[in-house]
Amino acid sequence: MQKYIDKLKSLDHKNMYEGDFFLTWEKTKDELESIWTVADALRDLRERNISTKVFDSGLGISIFRDNSTRTRFSFASACNLLGLAVQDLDEGKSQIAHGETVRETANMVSFMADVIGIRDDMYIGKGNAYMHEVVDSVTQGHKDGVLEQKPTLVNLQCDIDHPTQSMADALHIINEMGGIENLKGKKVAMTWAYSPSYGKPLSVPQGIVGLMTRLGMDVVLAHPEGYEIMPEVEEVAKKNAAESGGSFTRVNSMAEAFKDADIVYPKSWAPFAAMEKRTDLYGNNDFDGIKALEQELLAQNAKHKDWACTEELMKTTKDGKALYMHCLPADITGVSCKEGEVDASVFDRYRDPLYKEASYKPYVIAAMIFLAKFKNPVALLEQLNQDAKARQMK
Amino acid sequence: MQKYIDKLKSLDHKNMYEGDFFLTWEKTKDELESIWTVADALRDLRERNISTKVFDSGLGISIFRDNSTRTRFSFASACNLLGLAVQDLDEGKSQIAHGETVRETANMVSFMADVIGIRDDMYIGKGNAYMHEVVDSVTQGHKDGVLEQKPTLVNLQCDIDHPTQSMADALHIINEMGGIENLKGKKVAMTWAYSPSYGKPLSVPQGIVGLMTRLGMDVVLAHPEGYEIMPEVEEVAKKNAAESGGSFTRVNSMAEAFKDADIVYPKSWAPFAAMEKRTDLYGNNDFDGIKALEQELLAQNAKHKDWACTEELMKTTKDGKALYMHCLPADITGVSCKEGEVDASVFDRYRDPLYKEASYKPYVIAAMIFLAKFKNPVALLEQLNQDAKARQMK
């Protein structure tokens, strides 16, 4: 525990207080490290059965505009860990569809909200913008004396980034590699992979290249032609790499990306241009157009069935032992589909690390909340550790 | 804080203990004032980061038979504020549709319930009756030793009244006017306004005229011919006005109502007679009849598009500065609809007070629970204030 406290003392996180979490590249490196450090500290406390209930009451509001199991449970777990009750805003059950403005709803649900978690990843140009609208609304509401506290936003996945995923992924890598200082010069392959479904969000690959380039790693983004991610995020990755002493490369070959890689992250996504087109089609309620686009994308995908994480490809990685990563659920060849992103034997061999990877998400979310809601997180961690109140009675 | 405690000491609220909240006009004026006082006290405690968690565990059951965002969140917030977890009875997920009696369900969900909150506002003659059936059932269950405690009912909107709304509205007025003693002689215009939707419940206008007439105010109810509210509630309003030294008038002119008004509350509702007709049609599963009625009502509404809260009308109010109120969401001309209840510029100018108005609802609900579940609310508030346990650690 002391090492986390000492580490946190050495980092500058004062601007996180009363802030929000939208995109990893809007945070300083110290701020990112503060999150990982607090996440590890909270996990350490819980593993020693020490309560981390820093709220006696209060709400965490969740808004899921897309299906979710693991992120939903991660958010609920994070809130519970800190003492908050989750209240889900189910837009189907509400009057939101009846023309209410975002500003109004955001305030109406926030009178006792300490946190708002939002997933809105379906439409390019919409999700992140919606989150900003929510934050602007509650910030104004707090200034105007309507809200007694400004809830902090946690981006649970938008059209641009999936920061709770990428931050959990990074913490997994840090712990697997024995410390953040060991990441410099490591090669990460973020590559497209074939899936029989279509239209998977871009936020995972974008989040990974946007974050891993901060850590001095050699990040290779690989995909077939036509599967480009958002150009703005590629620019971010380039700039990050230049600053961190790492590199960012884009290739159209999975083999090239896997060659000598320390870490591989093969995963399907939809082309950015197609997602933009879909957003427009939805905007025009052009359902025939959407169907046609779906067929087109599936046909396009089917041309790239050779983009799969096979045993053969894994052998070409560093010592044949690259760390295989995935945000889950993966499309596993012969298990969840006929042909998919990864060979069943590869997936099976990495099951434990994959589950461990996922297990960081609740702690990462809790750390984001912790640093946004408490002015002196160092002192608070010290106090929790010292009080050592049991989470579960003995 | 001391002023709230002193105030509460001066009021007679002893009959509220182990009681329920159905309609404001079933409560004494002391009892209503007790709710406002406790609501202000709870808010004061929370603003000073003092925990108001008076339950260590226990459930608040919610039953929403109509869509809801703000009332759902207000109820969840109130329960959380006091330490209760919310468990929603989603009738779609339950076996209720399978012929189960209200009596049975009410008991089955209440073994650990301290509170039951119900919204059932759709059908005339049904909602309030259903709530009484639930309360009778759990009262009997408690007497028979089936339930260890009798949960208290909070009416979250019925066919007759919307007491958590009107009580929050009244507390807003009290605080805006600088005290309940300043309300005497103030003119309130509760008026119908045009909306392109149809069939909005009567419980808001009924709740407002049923409550504001208790406070010595001059209450004017305005609507086009054919938009009558329940005659029983008009009788209540008349009787209230006679007793409180205020007045209750009904007019068919929005201009007349607005003239020199201190407070205006322009809002659409469906005519009582039409709502009764709709209830019968639903009872007979006459869906063609319902569709025909909808068209009829929309056509009837469309004749009264001039019933709108415009800048011109606002200028005719007291000093041109009446307090504009609404239960939200409002139909705003040019924003949420082409022509609606209120001009966008009027709505915008009053946004802060409108949100503030809404912010009282969680506290009003919590106060209703507090006074029903605790025998000595004065002592309990004193203890909370003295213990000063932090809601959020520092």
Added chain:
Amino acid sequence: MQKYIDKLKSLDHKNMYEGDFFLTWEKTKDELESIWTVADALRDLRERNISTKVFDSGLGISIFRDNSTRTRFSFASACNLLGLAVQDLDEGKSQIAHGETVRETANMVSFMADVIGIRDDMYIGKGNAYMHEVVDSVTQGHKDGVLEQKPTLVNLQCDIDHPTQSMADALHIINEMGGIENLKGKKVAMTWAYSPSYGKPLSVPQGIVGLMTRLGMDVVLAHPEGYEIMPEVEEVAKKNAAESGGSFTRVNSMAEAFKDADIVYPKSWAPFAAMEKRTDLYGNNDFDGIKALEQELLAQNAKHKDWACTEELMKTTKDGKALYMHCLPADITGVSCKEGEVDASVFDRYRDPLYKEASYKPYVIAAMIFLAKFKNPVALLEQLNQDAKARQMK
């Protein structure tokens, strides 16, 4: 309280720690008695307003693959009683349908889960198997360091048993009869009864004959020919009866079963063979076949309308005063259906005991959790009793 503590001290429950609850007949008699004792103890504490919050935070995960009101609320109540927040895994809202394995989902939702409650009673051969798959998954996840704790499973109804129901029923009988020692030689009639609906699960009759035969009672299972339960469970019942000094008999006459019975439990269920057939039809997506089977079963049911718990039949029971039991909701003749399982006058006379019967379920579930999660339940009950922390402030 002391009597419960003394009783618990005398029982061997050490193997329950870190265990799960699938079927009553997998538990020793001491273990079953431990559950009833802890359930009574928790109830006694709550009745004296003493907090039983043994968790400061943590989650209870619920997975309902069939509709539920009372079991859903019982599980939520039990979790709340112990300090856990409920997080429901709504498979409709999740990505589970997208080919994810049970193993993965089980781990993904369990990072902070202390309990998992599952209802999966629809398909013969599936529900219990699914629960085992979940438990195996989280046990492995805990061993592999993915989960910090192994959540305990509570079977909230499977295709074989409905242990939270039968255990609550048994506790009701024990308390009605003045102690477990008074059950020896009592006659229990678990009989089929006519219902206009079809396809009710077998888990209640199976649970009852599988449990009551442990207690030295004379258990009679009665049903029309063709309404057999699972043969494996009949074998269990026979073996139990031989060991406990009771008896297990199967008859095809309701009158014979009711004759001199101390307890009667008349309830509709579907024939085992038909349920197996339905499972196959669903497996083949043969919806025409399912419809045909439904009609067949309804026609078959209709031949046995004389299988009803009438006043006449009740008169033939011991002193005409057998204890009438039901898991609720019952199909009441002339109330919830034209012709059903029980006469309205019989049901009405037993309403209080029926509700009391149901009221044990939350405590039985809480006791299952308590004994699985705490190594020294005796000391913990003593501590709760001594600390006497108020559940509701005074």
